[in-house]
Amino acid sequence: xxxxxxxxxxxxxxxxxxxxxxxxxxxxxxxxxxxxxxxxxxxxxxxxxxxxxxxxxxxxxxxxxxxxxxxxxxxxxxxxxxxxxxxxxxxxxxxxxxxxxxxxxxxxxxxxxxxxxxxxxxxxxxxxxxxxxxxxxxxxxxxxxxxxxxxxxxxxxxxxxxxxxxxxxxxxxxxxxxxxxxxxxxxxxxxxxxxxxxxxxxxxxxxxxxxxxxxxxxxxxxxxxxxxxxxxxxxxxxxxxxxxxxxxxxxxxxxxxxxxxxxxxxxxxxxxxxxxxxxxxxxxxxxxxxxxxxxxxxxxxxxxxxxxxxxxxxxxxxxxxxxxxxxxxxxxxxxxxxxxxxxxxxxxxxxxxxxxxxxxxxxxxxxxxxxxxxxxxxxxxxxxxxxxxxxxxxxxxxxxxxxxxxxxxxxxxxxxxxxxxxxxxxxxxxxxxxxx
Amino acid sequence: xxxxxxxxxxxxxxxxxxxxxxxxxxxxxxxxxxxxxxxxxxxxxxxxxxxxxxxxxxxxxxxxxxxxxxxxxxxxxxxxxxxxxxxxxxxxxxxxxxxxxx
Numbered sequence: 001x002x003x004x005x006x007x008x009x010x011x012x013x014x015x016x017x018x019x020x021x022x023x024x025x026x027x028x029x030x031x032x033x034x035x036x037x038x039x040x041x042x043x044x045x046x047x048x049x050x051x052x053x054x055x056x057x058x059x060x061x062x063x064x065x066x067x068x069x070x071x072x073x074x075x076x077x078x079x080x081x082x083x084x085x086x087x088x089x090x091x092x093x094x095x096x097x098x099x100x101x102x103x104x105x106x107x108x109x110x111x112x113x114x115x116x117x118x119x120x121x122x123x124x125x126x127x128x129x130x131x132x133x134x135x136x137x138x139x140x141x142x143x144x145x146x147x148x149x150x151x152x153x154x155x156x157x158x159x160x161x162x163x164x165x166x167x168x169x170x171x172x173x174x175x176x177x178x179x180x181x182x183x184x185x186x187x188x189x190x191x192x193x194x195x196x197x198x199x200x201x202x203x204x205x206x207x208x209x210x211x212x213x214x215x216x217x218x219x220x221x222x223x224x225x226x227x228x229x230x231x232x233x234x235x236x237x238x239x240x241x242x243x244x245x246x247x248x249x250x251x252x253x254x255x256x257x258x259x260x261x262x263x264x265x266x267x268x269x270x271x272x273x274x275x276x277x278x279x280x281x282x283x284x285x286x287x288x289x290x291x292x293x294x295x296x297x298x299x300x301x302x303x304x305x306x307x308x309x310x311x312x313x314x315x316x317x318x319x320x321x322x323x324x325x326x327x328x329x330x331x332x333x334x335x336x337x338x339x340x341x342x343x344x345x346x347x348x349x350x351x352x353x354x355x356x357x358x359x360x361x362x363x364x365x366x367x368x369x370x371x372x373x374x375x376x377x378x379x380x381x382x383x384x385x386x387x388x389x390x391x392x393x394x395x396x397x398x399x400x401x402x403x404x405x406x407x408x409x410x411x412x413x414x415x416x417x418x419x420x421x422x423x424x425x426x427x428x429x430x431x432x433x434x435x436x
Numbered sequence: 437x438x439x440x441x442x443x444x445x446x447x448x449x450x451x452x453x454x455x456x457x458x459x460x461x462x463x464x465x466x467x468x469x470x471x472x473x474x475x476x477x478x479x480x481x482x483x484x485x486x487x488x489x490x491x492x493x494x495x496x497x498x499x500x501x502x503x504x505x506x507x508x509x510x511x512x513x514x515x516x517x518x519x520x521x522x523x524x525x526x527x528x529x530x531x532x533x534x535x536x537x538x
Binding site: 003004010076077141204207208209211213273274275276343346347350351354355356358359360361362363 | 452485
């Protein structure tokens with residue numbers, strides 16, 4: 001069999017790392033904004049500071065991380081070259097301006113500035129979509145990751161189209177933004193874009209980092225296709241304000257794809273050769289219970305009454321969002337970022353020396369305690385916000401915010417740590433063997 | 437020391453940076469063939485989509501070229517047979533937390 005290894009063709013440092021390094025600011029910002037949660041938080045899911053918090057995490061942290069990681073993955077793993085590094089840098093720069101502006105405008109509920117920031121975001125997403133779509137079209141290695149990333153890109157496009165239209169409707173008063181319309185946008189963004197991209201990328205990263213021999217399986221394809229179909233159905237029906245029974249049915253259908261995915265991941269994970277879990281393995285294991293909890297709370301939110309008839313109808317939706325966005329998406333992104341960044345730094349610094357001189361291994365570039373602290377804080381923060389929301393406790397929600405903010409600082413520290421000079425250069429075990 | 441042992445000894449210094457285990461202990465080095473001044477080595481990766489594949493091949497080439505300068509070294513990539521955890525040495529298994537092979 002003629003075979004070629006995956007060529008070492010990472011995009012330049014300056015394309016990928018700024019996005020990955022700056023993304024946790026979104027998490028920290030969301031945490032700080034949660035400290036200012038007030039009674040409106042529990043009453044309306046579209047309260048200005050809730051909209052600001054959700055977008056700080058979804059656009060500021062999650063989307064930024066995924067964009068940086070995608071540029072790396074598309075080129076280095078799928079073999080789809082980015083046609084312009086200059087355009088990718090421009091996209092990152094526009095995104096870095098657009099997100100804080102949007103979060104600030106949403107917090108102040110200044111629709112004019114929201115529209116301006118939305119236009120900048122549209123530019124960022126358009127540039128990203130062009131780069132990612134052309135890279136996907138050129139990809140030499142196709143499979144479930146390619147399929148999922150293409151669907152995720154479509155999800156981003158539709159979610160953003162909804163979002164920009166809603167901002168326009170707020171400003172020009174075209175039509176009222178109902179809870180159904182808001183939910184459709186939120187689910188397209190959370191599940192159609194972030195969720196599907198994460199599910200598909202995990203199909204590559206989890207077996208690779210846990211050293212699991214992959215057997216051909218249809219499960220990942222089924223999981224991703226089912227999730228995409230379900231979120232499309234969900235977003236199509238929800239704007240028409242269906243009754244509780246339809247909402248619950250939709251919630252169960254929506255949970256089916258991720259459940260199939262989780263089953264496949266756990267099944268593969270049980271066969272892993274890397275029995276000692278690293279940060280990625282721990283993050284995957286931490287993310288799965290968050291996904292399960294989000295599914296349960298999501299069904300509760302879909303039921304509506306009797307859970308939402310106490311004058312604080314946003315409680316279950318907030319808890320659902322905290323578990324899905326902060327917990328599942330958050331834990332997964334922590335694991336992915338903390339593997340990808342040191343890996344890129346290793347390639348940048350040591351690739352050319354490998355085989356010629358002793359070089360540090362990737363574990364020499366990281367601070368394991370700081371990594372685990374970041375993961376622990378993100379997961380604890382999401383559970384605390386979720387518990388506070390379900391219990392109607394602003395104190396807990398604010399405490400969760402403080403934990404998220406600390407998580408953002410820890411994650412930033414853990415990522416930047418990798419830039420420090422390597423702390424030790426181990427002797428390879430074979431060398432020890434050879435000298436004895 | 438045979439040429440195979442010399443090659444294996446040299447390749448112990450090529451370490452998978454992600455796992456911290458060298459490519460010999462991971463069972464990634466398959467065939468070692470020396471004929472005249474030619475040295476042919478075939479190796480694989482833990483997954484056909486391993487992003488370190490090219491880097492590990494280049495590292496193995498560089499390592500052998502400097503350790504065995506009398507040979508014209510070529511390192512080929514193969515997926516036959518597919519790598520499996522059963523190929524990891526006892527030392528590697530211990531580092532990964534795997535129980536000893538039966």
